Amino acid sequence: MILDPSFRLALADAELYYLPGWVESGEADRWLAELIERTPWEQPQVRLYGRSFPVPRLVAWYGDPQARYRYSGLLHEPLAWTPMLAEIRQRVQAAVDRPFNGVLLNLYRDGQDAMGWHSDDEAELGRDPLVVSLSLGASRRFDLRPCGSSRIAHSQALEHGSLLVMAGATQHHWQHQIARTRKVSAPRLNLTFRLIDPEPGHE
Structure with a gap:
């Protein structure tokens, strides 16, 4: 993976890069509008303390046929790549010179939709996961804290x-979240590209 070091965030035990304006605003507007309108959104339920709760956002998982993805106790079967998502995948792959076989779409409808503290450390993502996140729509604050803090x-x-771009040992040492906020009323769409190993633990 070759990225300009000037885009790297100065965090210990992490390999994070932030590239503002990676896609031109007019094209980003088009992607945002089409993906919001045409994606078959779901709102899964998660179980906490014996009760079921809807996740506070809408989601969709696209990928190659073998790219089944389990997180938060939920197993996601991939939807087939659309022409637009296939095009975006090609451009993301070219940016980091790595392949991806799945993308998770998260739609934060407004500032009350959120993502709790977590690391992207599922076994299917491999030892040092590479997760590349494209943001479209409203700006949201991405928080990081050391694991255990x-x-x-x-x-x-x-x-x-x-x-x-989150790479290297980042997920071993850091957690991240998108917190609720009253300051945002517009939607934000996040596309996180991942490489899923269908048989984790088998070399």
């Missing part, structure tokens, strides 16, 4: 058309 160590605004 309760204090935010770094925050980054993820702007329309920006790309965030």
Whole structure:
């Protein structure tokens, strides 16, 4: 993976890059509108403390046929790539010189939709996961904290058309979240590209 070091965030035990304006705003607008309108959104239920709760956002998982993805106790069967998502995948792959076989779409309808603290460390993602996140729509604050800590160590605004790359040992040492906010009323769409190993643990 070859990225300009000037885009790297200065965090210990992490390999994070933030590329603002990665896609031109007019094209980002077109992607945002079409994906929101044409994606078959779902709102899965998760079980916490014996009760079921809807996740606070809408989601969709696209990928190659073998790219089944399990997270938060849910197994996601991939939808087939659309022409637009296939085009975006090609451009993301070219940017980081790595392949991806799946993309998770998260639609934050407004500031009350959120993502809790977590690391992208599922076995299917391999030892040192590479996760590339394309943000479209409203800017939202992306918080990071060291694993085991309760204090935010770094925050980054993820702007329309920006790309965030999380690589190396980042997921071993850091957690991230998208917190609720009253300051945002417009939607944000996040596409996180991943490489799924259909048989984790088998070399």
